[in-house]
Amino acid sequence: MDPSDESLEGRDIVVTESGSINVVVDLPPAPVAAPPADEAAVAIDDVVVDPSRPVHTQTASVTIVTAHPVVEAPLPPVRTVLPKQVEVEVSSGWRQPSRRSRRSGEVAEVPESSAMLTADRLLVPGRFGRPAPEGGARLLLYKATFGLANLGDSPKVRARKELDKRIQRPLDGGARFVPVLTRKGGVGKTTVSALLGMALADQRDDRIVAIDANPDRGTLSERVARQTDATVRDVVQRAASITGYTDFSTLVSRDVTRLDVLASDTDPQLSEAFNENDYNVVADLASRYYSIVLTDCGTGIVHSVMRPTLRRADSIVIVSGGSVDEARLASETLTWLEANGYGELVRNAVIALNTATQGTSLVNVEEIEAHFLSRVRQVVRIPYDPRLAAGAAIEYHKLRPATMHAARVLAALVVEGLPATK
Structure with missing residues (x-):
């Protein structure tokens, strides 16, 4: 190496004992890169410490700013408690919010049935x-x-x-039983049973059946166009094979109003054999397929069939004629019921006052009504109608307007006396 080489100017050349040559070059200081902005934000300034002086420690809070935003965990949903609205109590036992409450978000405490979706509620x-x-x-x-x-x-x-x-008042739950009874024959009990059933079936969407439980050869099935010869005895004998409404419907006659009628036995000896157990079999089957079960009872109020009939009753209809003895026997029927523990049925009863019986024109009917109104819920007059007096099959829609109106009023009163749920 030539020491006179101009490229070695400003450099110290040192020859070691071993003969090697070291070149010492003064290099300029390396440029210091500025720290990133995020590091400069968290950097701590250098502090000169004097060893001769005591060190006093002091803490300070440092705010760390990250380049990425912190994602916070979602808060749980806040349940808004709405103010309690005015509630409407329905007869089914639970409370349903009013229309104003439903608009504000309140719902019923139990699931609603399809019957609650009425036009009055849904249409604007x-x-x-x-x-x-x-x-x-x-x-x-x-x-x-x-x-x-x-x-x-x-x-x-x-x-x-x-x-x-x-x-048409809705009735939820099981079947309702309504016996039609009196202690005197010939006052139109069977006619009233048929009229009541037709008025109900003509307006309601559910099924209505009228059972002739008269042990003395009842004639209820003759008040409609008879379509079968089956009787209550056939229902008892075939009870095990009746598994649906189709099976049961083959044993009844159906009127144009959609009223089903189950006839009594035509043989008086067999009719006497129709007892309490037989009625329970028929009633249990009818309760599966019908909403309202009418029972045309006989005049024997102490007959064995009367006991299960009254035990199942949700309401009763007492038929009275317009004469003195007919009204008195009807009143005695109420007295017997009260004395045997059916006082509540008496207070909820409806009297069907048949003004077409003999002697009515000589009697003050208003006084008869006043007497019964002191004991029962309501009285309905059934006017004279030649189509009813004939004793043949009743053509409901051909009755006189006054007669049809009386039957409809009776039906409305009976429905209002039945429990809404059961």
Whole structure:
């Protein structure tokens, strides 16, 4: 190596004892890169410590800022407690929120049945306008003005629709039993049973059956167009093979109003054999397939069949004629019931006062009504109708308007006296 080489200027050349040559070069200080911004934010300044002085430690909080935002865990949902609204108590025993409560989010305490989805609840008020009036000059005016002039239904039509609504009252749960009874024959008990059943079946969507439990050869099946010769005895004998409504329906006659009628035995000797156990078999089967079970009872109030009939009864209908002795026997029937532990049935009973019996024209019927109203819930007069007096099959829709109205009022009162749930 030539020491005179210009490329070695400014460099110290040292020759070691071993003959090796070391070149000492002064290099400029390396550039110091600026720290990243996130590191500079958390850097701690250098502090000169004097060893001759005591060291006093001091803590300080340092805020660390990260480059990425902190993801917080989601908070649990907050349950908003709405103010308690006014509740409407229904007859089924549980409480249902009002329409205003439902709009604010409140729900019923138990699952609702499909019967709760009524048009009054679901349809928006005023959205479809006022319904067209039914018949008469009001309907003509409505059509002539293309719906601009709508006077609504007449008072008579509104009263009829209100009565329909009373008869159609929903009944949840098991079957309701309604015996029709009296202690005197010939006052129209079977006719009243048929009228009541037809009025119920004509308006209600559920099934109605009338059972002739008269041990003295009842005639209830003759008040409808008979379609079968089967009787209560056949139901008892075939009870084990009856597994559905189709099987049961083959043993009854159905009226045009959809009333099913189960006839009694035609042989008086067999009728006497129809006892308490037999009635329970028939009643148990009927309760599976029908909502309302009417029982046309005989005049023997102490007959063995009367005991299970009254035990199952949810309400009763007492039939009375318009004469003095007929009214007195009907009142004695109420007395017997009260004395034998059926006082509640008496207070909830409805009297069907048949004014078509002999002697009615000579009796103050208002006084008879006043007497019964002091003991029972309501009294309904059944007017004279030649179609009923004939004793043949009843054509319900051909009855006189007053007779049909009386049957419908009786049906409404009976339904109102039944428990809403069972």
